[in-house]
Amino acid sequence: xxxxxxxxxxxxxxxxxxxxxxxxxxxxxxxxxxxxxxxxxxxxxxxxxxxxxxxxxxxxxxxxxxxxxxxxxxxxxxxxxxxxxxxxxxxxxxxxxxxxxxxxxxxxxxxxxxxxxxxxxxxxxxxxxxxxx
Numbered sequence: 001x002x003x004x005x006x007x008x009x010x011x012x013x014x015x016x017x018x019x020x021x022x023x024x025x026x027x028x029x030x031x032x033x034x035x036x037x038x039x040x041x042x043x044x045x046x047x048x049x050x051x052x053x054x055x056x057x058x059x060x061x062x063x064x065x066x067x068x069x070x071x072x073x074x075x076x077x078x079x080x081x082x083x084x085x086x087x088x089x090x091x092x093x094x095x096x097x098x099x100x101x102x103x104x105x106x107x108x109x110x111x112x113x114x115x116x117x118x119x120x121x122x123x124x125x126x127x128x129x130x131x132x133x
Contacts, residue, residue: 037121040067042113049127056109056129057102059083063115065091071116077109106131 041064047053059081063072074081074097083097095113103109113125 037119038066038117039121040064040115040117040123042123042125045111045127047129050129052130052132054133055102055104055131057099059095059097059099059111061095061113063093063095063113064117065093066117066119067093068116068118069093071114073112073114075110075112077103103131104133106133 042061044060044062046058046060047056056076059074059076063069069085072083072085072095074083074095076097076099081097081099083095086094086096088094107130109129109131111127111129114123116122
């Protein structure tokens with residue numbers, strides 16, 4: 001009788017093991033597939049992130065060579081600013097923006113950049129400055 005029950009008891013266990021997501025990880029099939037997508041990068045902010053400055057009139061930043069420039073958006077306190085874009089020999093992009101009016105009111109200034117990479121990944125890069133007098 002035990003010989004007849006053994007296959008019936010093992011079937012649900014084998015089915016559960018077969019359908020378990022952890023079993024596919026051993027073969028590289030699990031986990032988010034987005035890890036292979038290279039995001040655009042932003043760095044060398046001027047003025048430097050989290051710095052305290054008396055006023056803000058100009059912004060400069062470098063974008064990685066895989067940045068899709070047509071998708072680039074730069075905002076200062078929620079207002080879109082069109083940067084001047086120049087490509088370096090290395091392929092990186094220099095972004096320079098002049099604000100229509102300098103910000104002199106004491107407080108935090110939020111700068112955000114968003115863009116897509118050539119691989120199609122979206123990047124959102126926020127940072128803050130502080131106007132102090």
